[in-house]
Amino acid sequence: MHDYRTYLFNISICSFFHDVVISIFWRPVSLFPNTICMNTGLVHYFGSDYAHFGVSIGIVYRVVSLMDKKNLHFLQSKYGMLLICIFQFVPPLVLMTMLMVAAVPAESLKEKALAKYPQLAPIFESESVFGYDSEINAWINVILVLGTILIMVVIPSTELLCYLISSRQLKAVRQHISAHTYQLNRNLIIVLFIQVTLPNVMILAPAVIVVILVWQDVPFTNIMLEATFLSCSFHSVIDNLIMLIAITPYRRSLKHMIFGRTFNSNFDEAVRNNSKLCLDKQTSLMPKI
Structure with missing residues (x-):
C-alpha cells in the first residue's frame, strides 16, 4: 500500500x-x-x-x-x-x-x-x-507527417492489439474461473478499450483532420475547427459517463443516488446477509468475559 x-x-x-x-x-x-x-x-x-x-x-x-x-x-x-x-x-x-x-x-x-x-x-x-x-x-511538414502516422496508425493499432491479446488471454482461462468473474473481467477490458480509444476519436483524430484541412487550404475549415473544440470539450464528460454506466458498482451507486434505491434487490439482500454473517462470526470469536 x-x-x-x-x-x-x-x-x-x-x-x-x-x-x-x-x-x-x-x-x-x-x-x-x-x-x-x-x-x-x-x-x-x-x-x-x-x-x-x-x-x-x-x-x-x-x-x-x-x-x-x-x-x-x-x-x-x-x-x-x-x-x-x-x-x-x-x-x-x-x-x-x-x-x-x-x-x-x-x-x-x-x-x-x-x-x-x-x-x-x-x-x-x-x-x-x-x-x-x-x-x-519545410521541416514542419515532416513532423506533421510523422505525427499523423503515429496518431492515426501506430497508436490505434497498438490499442487494438492490446485489446485482442487481453481478450484472448481471458478466454484461455475461462474454464478455470467462474462465469461472474469472466463477465466482470470482460466488461472491464471493454470499458478500458473504450476509454483508451475515446481520446483518439474525440481529440487526436479531429485535431489531425483540422491540420490536414488547413494544410490543403480546404474552405470552411472553421466549421471543422469548431466541431473539434466541442468534441475536445465533451470528451471528459463522455469518458466519465461511460465509466459510470459500464462499471457495475458505479452504475449501482448512480442508480441509488438518483432513485434512492438499487434495482437489484437480491444483490442488496446478499450483501446485508453476508455483512450480518461476518458480524456474527466476529462476535462469536470474541473472548467471553
Whole structure:
C-alpha cells in the first residue's frame, strides 16, 4: 500500500508540473495557416527558442504516466532511475530538437502575420513569439507527417492489439474461473478499450483532420475547427459517463443516488446477509468475559 501511494504521489507531482508549465509558460495563438505561441511566463526572458520546453514537457508527463506499479521496485533502483531519466529526457530532447529545427524566426512570422492581422503588432513588440511556417521552413511538414502516422496508425493499432491479446488471454482461462468473474473481467477490458480509444476519436483524430484541412487550404475549415473544440470539450464528460454506466458498482451507486434505491434487490439482500454473517462470526470469536 505504501508503494502504491508513492506511485500515485509521483504521478500527481508530474501532472501538477505539466499543468503549470502548459498553463503559464506558453499559450498557443491560432493564425491559420500559420501558428504562433506567445510566452507568458518566465521562459520569455530567455528568448523564443527556449519556449519549446513548454511544448515538449508534456511528453515527460505522458511517459511517466505509463509507469506500472509492479515495476515500481525496479524503477526505484539505480538502474531503474537511469531508465526513468532516459525515458523522461530523451523523447522531449528529440522533440525539442525537431521543433527547433522546424522553427521560423520571429521576424519572418511578424511580416506575414502583420500583413494579414495588423492588430497583432503589440504582441510581436511586447511578447516573445515563436512559431512555424511550412513555406519558410519545410521541416514542419515532416513532423506533421510523422505525427499523423503515429496518431492515426501506430497508436490505434497498438490499442487494438492490446485489446485482442487481453481478450484472448481471458478466454484461455475461462474454464478455470467462474462465469461472474469472466463477465466482470470482460466488461472491464471493454470499458478500458473504450476509454483508451475515446481520446483518439474525440481529440487526436479531429485535431489531425483540422491540420490536414488547413494544410490543403480546404474552405470552411472553421466549421471543422469548431466541431473539434466541442468534441475536445465533451470528451471528459463522455469518458466519465461511460465509466459510470459500464462499471457495475458505479452504475449501482448512480442508480441509488438518483432513485434512492438499487434495482437489484437480491444483490442488496446478499450483501446485508453476508455483512450480518461476518458480524456474527466476529462476535462469536470474541473472548467471553
